Amino acid sequence: MDPTISVIFIILAFSLGLVLVMKKDTIPAPLKKWMAISSLVMILFAFFIIIYSLLKLGT
Numbered sequence: 001m002d003p004t005i006s007v008i009f010i011i012l013a014f015s016l017g018l019v020l021v022m023k024k025d026t027i028p029a030p031l032k033k034w035m036a037i038s039s040l041v042m043i044l045f046a047f048f049i050i051i052y053s054l055l056k057l058g059t
Contacts, residue, residue: 006049013042 017039020027027035 003053006053009042010046010049013039013046017043 020032020035020039024032
């Protein structure tokens with residue numbers, strides 16, 4: 001796995017989550033639900049990548 005791509009994905013996932021939290025009042029309700037779900041999935045996958053990278057670091 002290319003570490004550059006992983007770092008870019010992690011930064012983008014957390015940035016999307018931060019933007020959704022900061023702009024939650026201006027996003028339309030139907031769009032807000034799906035964006036929140038997709039952001040949550042991306043953040044969980046980013047945590048998985050971080051943990052996988054840390055475990056792989058030891059080998």
